[in-house]
Amino acid sequence: MSAKIRKIAVFIEETHREMEREITPPTRKAVAVAVIENPLAGEYHEDLTPLMDIGAELGELLGNRCVQALGIKPEQAESYGKSAMVGEAGELEHAAAILHPKLGAPLRKAVEKGAALVASSKKMGSPGQVLDVPLGHKDAAYVRSHFDGIEVRLNDAPRAREIMVAVAVTDSGRPLPRVGGLEAKDAIGRDGLK
Amino acid sequence: MPDVILRKTVSVVEEIYHEGGPVAKIPHRRGSVLAIIRNPFAHRYEPDIQGFIDDLRPLGLQMAQKLVDMLGGPDKIEGYGKGALIGEGGELEHGALWHAPGGYAMRELLPVCNAIVPSTKKVGGVGARLDVPITHINAAYVRSHFDSMEVGCNDAPRADEMTLALVMTTGPRIHSRSGGLEAADIIGKDGLR
Numbered sequence: 001m002s003a004k005i006r007k008i009a010v011f012i013e014e015t016h017r018e019m020e021r022e023i024t025p026p027t028r029k030a031v032a033v034a035v036i037e038n039p040l041a042g043e044y045h046e047d048l049t050p051l052m053d054i055g056a057e058l059g060e061l062l063g064n065r066c067v068q069a070l071g072i073k074p075e076q077a078e079s080y081g082k083s084a085m086v087g088e089a090g091e092l093e094h095a096a097a098i099l100h101p102k103l104g105a106p107l108r109k110a111v112e113k114g115a116a117l118v119a120s121s122k123k124m125g126s127p128g129q130v131l132d133v134p135l136g137h138k139d140a141a142y143v144r145s146h147f148d149g150i151e152v153r154l155n156d157a158p159r160a161r162e163i164m165v166a167v168a169v170t171d172s173g174r175p176l177p178r179v180g181g182l183e184a185k186d187a188i189g190r191d192g193l194k
Numbered sequence: 195m196p197d198v199i200l201r202k203t204v205s206v207v208e209e210i211y212h213e214g215g216p217v218a219k220i221p222h223r224r225g226s227v228l229a230i231i232r233n234p235f236a237h238r239y240e241p242d243i244q245g246f247i248d249d250l251r252p253l254g255l256q257m258a259q260k261l262v263d264m265l266g267g268p269d270k271i272e273g274y275g276k277g278a279l280i281g282e283g284g285e286l287e288h289g290a291l292w293h294a295p296g297g298y299a300m301r302e303l304l305p306v307c308n309a310i311v312p313s314t315k316k317v318g319g320v321g322a323r324l325d326v327p328i329t330h331i332n333a334a335y336v337r338s339h340f341d342s343m344e345v346g347c348n349d350a351p352r353a354d355e356m357t358l359a360l361v362m363t364t365g366p367r368i369h370s371r372s373g374g375l376e377a378a379d380i381i382g383k384d385g386l387r
Binding site: 005006007008009010011012013014015016017018069130151154155 | 323
């Protein structure tokens with residue numbers, strides 16, 4: 001692995017009740033985060049290949065961690081998302097290099113299929129800042145019940161020369177979806193949209 | 195006494211490989227399990243609250259078991275701690291109800307743990323964070339194992355809720371080198387040394 005990992009954290013949230021209603025089975029979201037050294041921190045680099053390669057590694061590692069944490073088979077994953085927060089000695093483009101060119105393919109392998117675009121967010125930040133990872137249905141981006149997000153934060157990351165990379169996977173949509181739109185059971189899942 | 199009504203659980207495992215020093219062969223692991231439950235005493239002064247301690251015991255055991263499983267089994271656990279965050283409709287005293295069920299649940303599952311479980315509690319709003327203290331499970335003076343883990347959830351505790359926390363670790367701080375009593379040198383009888 002070319003990524004120098006300081007720390008990995010995996011969070012699982014289960015919602016059992018909302019507005020006095022029981023959620024059966026509970027909705028579940030996992031988010032796995034790696035805190036890595038930013039190999040390009042401190043000065044401008046034209047070539048961002050090292051970060052793109054790290055993205056590929058982390059797509060596999062973090063995607064698998066989420067699926068394991070949920071205790072599901074890859075095909076049972078329903079939605080996903082990815083985000084990065086770059087410490088102050090880096091630049092926003094570093095987040096883009098990790099997230100966009102190569103992270104998606106291994107993540108899709110971890111959740112099986114994944115026809116839809118992986119929802120993403122990125123920002124610069126400092127230790128303790130919140131990163132909101134967007135979530136969308138993995139095979140049909142228009143499935144309205146699965147538009148969601150999960151917050152992640154680590155009190156000690158990202159330090160100035162670090163990047164926090166997060167991948168989120170769920171086995172469900174929002175707890176009480178009722179705003180209509182395309183439903184998961186009606187999705188075709190071929191074009192990634194409907 | 196009232197039922198324990200669970201809204202949400204949050205489980206976290208952190209694996210720490212290094213913090214600027216040598217990379218550990220086996221990463222240091224910290225885990226936490228949060229249960230976000232209804233506070234049955236919110237928005238009023240209730241003089242008699244102790245019955246809820248027994249009501250919380252099964253939940254405590256479930257949380258402790260989950261935590262032990264997440265970290266690889268009872269023989270891997272070397273540090274522990276607990277805490278409670280009470281939503282604004284409750285009072286600090288409600289957090290104290292967690293001492294017995296939280297602490298004894300962890301101690302029931304761990305083979306040798308004579309040390310008191312360190313704890314913290316506070317009243318807080320939605321999104322509040324809690325720094326849960328951690329000490330060695332068998333000898334509270336073991337300096338390498340003094341640690342803490344920050345926990346919280348962005349949508350809890352609501353006014354009429356409480357967030358109950360258990361945390362465990364698998365060893366000393368990642369680059370522990372501040373001296374004091376070492377885990378290898380403890381007697382392990384009085385829970386202190």
